[in-house]
Amino acid sequence: MFNFSVRNRNRSRTGLATPAATVKPGTDPRIHVDLTHLQALEGPAQTLKLLPRQPARSVLAGRHSSRLRGRGLNFEELREYWPSDDVRAIDWNVTARTGEPHVRVYTEERDRPVLIVVDQRMSMFFGTEHAMKSVTAAEAAALVAFAVLHQDDRVGGIVVRDAGLYAQRPKRNRRALTRFLTELADANAALHADAPAQAPTSLDTVLQSVANMARRDHLILLISDFDVIGPTSDRLLAGLARHNDVILVPVSDPSADEMPTDFVSAISDGDRQATLDTRDRQIHAAMNQFSRERHAAIDRWHQRYGIPLAPLSAGEETLPQLRRLLGLAASVREDASGTD
Incomplete structure (x- = not known):
């Protein structure tokens, strides 16, 4: 299993340009995000729709997608x-x-609780093109959270760190959402190559926490690279999917499909440092095998339990990807023209 963060200077890791104005001076928003940056996503989030009725092109519609439970009926x-x-x-x-x-x-019943699980472990602190996987995951979580709040549903979340979890039950108020985003921004800021080594939180621990909070009729989004799959992950995920609507949002880097053969960099577990050189055939083959096994596990969950997949790439901006996945037009202007 590979859990590493590249120790090259941040600029050389991602080839990033000038930071956005919403982030503290000196901080590149594609390497780290702060609360201001996440809160600035509220406006763009209103172009997203997560209501039960989905466009035909949405990843949530179609033969292999679970049909989102509509808002139910309360006995009066x-x-x-x-x-x-x-x-x-x-x-x-x-x-x-x-x-x-x-x-x-x-x-x-006008309420459908939404639980957003967002991974901010060290395995997410990696990026070769546009942004870190951790940034893409954080932005996706914030966009979905604001979209849910604006459609007047309850939203809660779980922020996953190597050291443990922050969990907040779904609520319908801005104060609770701000607490969730603050925790998310803090977890993201704590990711750096010199962070102390810790055993990463297992997916089993995450899924058990989700099961304790969302017993039935929730919409659950799991935004992660799905590292450290545990021995009971399949069983826990099957149970969640049986009583809730689960969406897997695997976040990957463009290098994940096929690790380049000329990638050389220093890697660290927080205490020790070594050189990762994919020119070595054994190293290159081992990393590609690890990536294939993880993809196979995600695909198995999709096929066996009928769980929709909404893959995100750290090589692109987050909002356009979410809009494509939800079958929405490329721009608000296209929405207004009725192209959906």
Whole structure:
């Protein structure tokens, strides 16, 4: 298993340009994000739609995608039958007991809790082109969180660090969302090549925490590179998918498909440093094998449990990718013209 962060200077790692104005001076937003940067995503997030009804091109629609549960019905009252009532609403047990026809009245449940799980472990602190995987994951989490809040649903989250988890149950208020984003920004800022070595949090631990919070009828987004798959990950994920709508959001770097044969850099586990040289055939083959095994596990979950996949690349901007995955037009102007 490879858990490493490249020790080259940040600029040479990603070839990045001038930092955005929303991030503290001297900090490149494609290497680290702060709270201001994440909060600035609220406006763009309003172009996203995560409602149960999805466009035909959405990754959430189609044969291999789970059908998102719509908002359900809450029982409101049991009352006498009125001539305008639907006879299908008659409660025959109560009618038989009282001798008078009674109906059950329901109101639409306007709440669908959303739980966003976002990985900020050291394995995510890697990038060869546009941004670090950790940045792409953080931006995706913030965009989805704001989109959910604006559609008046509850949103909560779990921030995964190597040292443990921060968990917040879904709530429908801005204060709770700010706490989640603050924790996310802090976790992202703590990622650096000189961080002390720690055993990474296993996916089993993450999924068990999710299961404790989202027992049923949640929309769960798992944004991660899915490193450190545990012995019970399959069972836990199957249980979550049985009672909730789960979406896997694997975040990868463009180098993940095929590690380049001329990649040379220093790597570190926080205490020790070594040279990663993919010109060595054995190293190159081992890294590609590890990547293939991880992809195979994700594909198995997709096929076996019918869990939709929404892959993100750290080699591109985050918002356009999310819009494509949700089957939305490339721009707000296209949406207005009815191209959906």
